[in-house]
Amino acid sequence: MELWYTEEHTENVRFSIKVNKVLYSGQSEFQRIDVLESDEFGKFLTLDGLMMLTEKDEFIYHDMIVHVPMATNPNIRKVLVIGGGDGGTVRELVRYITIEKIDMVEIDKMVVDVCRKYIPQTACRLDDPRVSLHYEDGLKYVRSKYNEYDLIIVDSTDPFGPGEGLFTKEFYGNCYNALKEDGILVNQHESPYYSYYINSMKRAHHRIKEFFPIAKVYQAHIPTYPSGYWLFGFASKRYDPIKDLDDKIWNGLGMKTSYYNTELHKGAFAIPNYVKELLEYE
Amino acid sequence: MKEFTQKRAPIYEALKNYRSNRVVRFDVPGHKGGRGNKELTDFLGEKCLLIDVNSMKPLDNLSHPVSVIREAEIIASQAFKAQNAFFIVNGTSAAVQAMIMSVCKSEEKIIMPRNVHKSAINALIISGAIPVYVNPGVNKNLGISLGMSIVDIKDAIKKNRDAKAIFVNNPTYYGVCSNLREIVNIAHENNMVVLVDEAHGTHFYFGEDMPISAMEANADMAAVSMHKTGGSLTQSSFLLCGKNVNPDYVRQIINLTQTTSASYLLLVSLDLARKNLSLNGREIFKKTVELSNYAREEINNLGGYKAFSKEIIDGDTVFDFDITKLSVNTRDIGLTGIEVYDILRDEYNIQIEFGDIGNILAIISAGDRILEIERLISSLSEIKRLYSKDKTGMLESEYINPEVVLSPKEAFYSSKRAIPLENSLGEISSEFVMAYPPGIPILAPGERITKDVLDYIFYAKEKGSFLTGTQDLNIENINIVEGF
Numbered sequence: 001m002e003l004w005y006t007e008e009h010t011e012n013v014r015f016s017i018k019v020n021k022v023l024y025s026g027q028s029e030f031q032r033i034d035v036l037e038s039d040e041f042g043k044f045l046t047l048d049g050l051m052m053l054t055e056k057d058e059f060i061y062h063d064m065i066v067h068v069p070m071a072t073n074p075n076i077r078k079v080l081v082i083g084g085g086d087g088g089t090v091r092e093l094v095r096y097i098t099i100e101k102i103d104m105v106e107i108d109k110m111v112v113d114v115c116r117k118y119i120p121q122t123a124c125r126l127d128d129p130r131v132s133l134h135y136e137d138g139l140k141y142v143r144s145k146y147n148e149y150d151l152i153i154v155d156s157t158d159p160f161g162p163g164e165g166l167f168t169k170e171f172y173g174n175c176y177n178a179l180k181e182d183g184i185l186v187n188q189h190e191s192p193y194y195s196y197y198i199n200s201m202k203r204a205h206h207r208i209k210e211f212f213p214i215a216k217v218y219q220a221h222i223p224t225y226p227s228g229y230w231l232f233g234f235a236s237k238r239y240d241p242i243k244d245l246d247d248k249i250w251n252g253l254g255m256k257t258s259y260y261n262t263e264l265h266k267g268a269f270a271i272p273n274y275v276k277e278l279l280e281y282e
Numbered sequence: 283m284k285e286f287t288q289k290r291a292p293i294y295e296a297l298k299n300y301r302s303n304r305v306v307r308f309d310v311p312g313h314k315g316g317r318g319n320k321e322l323t324d325f326l327g328e329k330c331l332l333i334d335v336n337s338m339k340p341l342d343n344l345s346h347p348v349s350v351i352r353e354a355e356i357i358a359s360q361a362f363k364a365q366n367a368f369f370i371v372n373g374t375s376a377a378v379q380a381m382i383m384s385v386c387k388s389e390e391k392i393i394m395p396r397n398v399h400k401s402a403i404n405a406l407i408i409s410g411a412i413p414v415y416v417n418p419g420v421n422k423n424l425g426i427s428l429g430m431s432i433v434d435i436k437d438a439i440k441k442n443r444d445a446k447a448i449f450v451n452n453p454t455y456y457g458v459c460s461n462l463r464e465i466v467n468i469a470h471e472n473n474m475v476v477l478v479d480e481a482h483g484t485h486f487y488f489g490e491d492m493p494i495s496a497m498e499a500n501a502d503m504a505a506v507s508m509h510k511t512g513g514s515l516t517q518s519s520f521l522l523c524g525k526n527v528n529p530d531y532v533r534q535i536i537n538l539t540q541t542t543s544a545s546y547l548l549l550v551s552l553d554l555a556r557k558n559l560s561l562n563g564r565e566i567f568k569k570t571v572e573l574s575n576y577a578r579e580e581i582n583n584l585g586g587y588k589a590f591s592k593e594i595i596d597g598d599t600v601f602d603f604d605i606t607k608l609s610v611n612t613r614d615i616g617l618t619g620i621e622v623y624d625i626l627r628d629e630y631n632i633q634i635e636f637g638d639i640g641n642i643l644a645i646i647s648a649g650d651r652i653l654e655i656e657r658l659i660s661s662l663s664e665i666k667r668l669y670s671k672d673k674t675g676m677l678e679s680e681y682i683n684p685e686v687v688l689s690p691k692e693a694f695y696s697s698k699r700a701i702p703l704e705n706s707l708g709e710i711s712s713e714f715v716m717a718y719p720p721g722i723p724i725l726a727p728g729e730r731i732t733k734d735v736l737d738y739i740f741y742a743k744e745k746g747s748f749l750t751g752t753q754d755l756n757i758e759n760i761n762i763v764e765g766f
Contacts (some may be wrong), residue, residue, distance in 0.1 A: 139660050
């Protein structure tokens with residue numbers, strides 16, 4: 001018998017992984033949650049059938065969403081993570097002893113519970129004493145915050161489900177408000193490749209640009225995401241992710257990473273022409 | 283006849299049966315189950331086109347129902363605790379007009395508040411009935427018109443003993459309810475019938491702890507806009523009748539103007555929406571109220587906005603309040619409702635029901651989820667942060683007491699000429715001017731054009747309100763009655 005997980009990256013393109021067994025399958029208030037086990041990618045998590053992470057390539061995503069802003073401003077003390085129920089983002093953040101407080105706001109508690117049980121590789125540091133977990137809508141949480149965070153990381157699902165509110169103008173405006181005057185906003189920014197994702201990607205960029213004087217995108221190669229090519233957004237009230245990068249400070253931390261390094265940091269902001277063009281025109 | 287229970291949906295059952303029989307079609311519609319219009323079929327879906335059919339024996343006929351539509355009407359009447367229920371496919375406007383035309387002939391009087399929907403005044407133009415306007419109360423702080431006060435109704439009855447009917451908006455667009463039971467008592471004591479425009483009150487029949495419904499209050503007829511909060515397709519509606527109404531005459535009146543090609547898409551949507559509300563309505567509207575209450579609380583916490591609710595109840599012009607409605611006064615942030623309505627749509631991709639000069643109204647219903655409610659709240663928070671300004675210079679009250687010179691029919695059919703609005707002060711209008719939505723006329727045919735009216739129109743235009751009603755689509759010229 002052969003079991004295959006298939007995600008339709010477009011109506012005409014499929015991505016499949018051979019599955020050994022289904023470890024968990026459940027329906028939360030918000031979405032369907034599955035954890036599957038494969039030879040090629042190890043265990044992997046899907047929400048509503050869409051790939052969230054695999055044990056084999058999650059390091060790329062989590063390195064890039066955390067270390068880019070942390071290397072840009074090493075003085076980050078207080079961080080808000082919106083989404084990120086798998087725990088991977090928090091796992092990378094707690095490696096910085098300089099961070100004093102991390103609020104993680106995940107709408108779906110069941111995702112966290114499932115990841116704690118089945119994917120400890122990412123969920124392993126959620127009990128760090130600096131981490132507070134809030135199970136509520138990120139849009140709601142951030143609304144009442146003002147001048148509070150050095151960094152907000154939006155580690156969300158695609159904007160076609162419970163994550164929809166996290167790609168909106170009202171959300172970015174509220175984030176701007178919740179950040180300190182040198183605050184940084186980093187978000188998972190979808191893919192520029194397939195047309196299905198392009199519009200959300202463009203819209204997110206334009207909305208962020210309306211609020212933040214510095215708004216750039218950077219890229220990473222993530223094999224299990226649609227097209228394998230993914231973007232992140234970097235927005236800030238003060239810091240430029242390249243000019244203000246101090247390689248020496250970050251390298252001095254001696255942090256071992258499998259994907260991120262300070263040379264790649266600079267290169268990640270060098271984006272292809274077709275993406276530049278997409279970002280220029282609404 | 284089969285068993286009449288709320289679990290049944292006779293039109294739905296008949297259509298399913300028809301579809302499975304794969305009948306060869308040599309009747310209209312000419313698209314023949316969608317084959318004749320591929321692009322439309324691809325867009326709407328084959329399932330939909332397959333049941334877009336004409337009246338036929340197994341599917342009954344809306345204008346003369348004897349089988350499945352009749353059964354569906356009986357089941358619907360039981361759901362609403364009415365004596366009779368009619369399926370309406372020409373919009374609630376048609377239901378409102380049928381009510382008025384069923385009880386008022388030409389030159390007969392009808393007592394009504396002036397803040398009715400234009401469909402009611404249209405019915406006066408068609409029928410020639412004469413309106414006796416009762417001034418609805420106004421809440422000055424909010425700038426909204428309220429319900430009719432009992433004292434005013436008694437007064438109107440005393441002065442117009444020959445009136446045939448009292449027409450009540452219940453609830454108003456904003457959720458304001460009148461003392462319906464008392465109005466019915468007074469009217470019946472004076473041999474008048476009570477017609478209720480219940481377009482925004484479908485849920486009163488199915489939810490718990492709701493304001494009293496027209497049929498429960500023993501009103502004679504009610505127009506219930508099932509498509510507004512009841513889940514049927516746009517344009518579908520119910521007309522309900524109480525026990526003292528001759529339903530066969532009402533059907534004749536409906537048939538004067540209603541289409542003879544009733545859409546089965548609309549009919550089945552009414553049938554299934556009624557079934558759904560009968561079986562699940564309590565749960566559905568409980569959730570609606572929870573969402574609405576939550577939104578109100580959060581919006582009021584933002585400051586600057588006033589999401590009003592039962593605290594405006596005063597025992598008379600606000601006898602009760604429909605808490606499913608999310609009405610928010612925006613004046614304290616220096617923006618008109620019209621402006622907030624536009625910003626929400628243009629900047630935040632959020633479409634609300636309408637904005638007037640002081641308020642916005644968001645419809646909360648069975649289809650809503652907390653996620654969208656959060657978006658609305660957060661957007662309002664952002665609009666306050668980014669757009670709020672000083673409120674001086676904002677226009678105050680909403681209700682303008684009309685000076686009625688001619689009946690709507692007389693004015694509408696009189697000889698008239700078009701002149702620029704700004705030159706029309708003191709003239710008699712022969713047409714409507716209104717913002718749509720809500721579709722409540724600022725000026726109706728037969729009314730004098732006063733300075734208040736013009737100020738309001740120009741202010742609403744300046745603030746971006748979508749004005750309608752005049753022959754001139756740009757609302758720059760108005761037709762006035764000649765010879766006055």
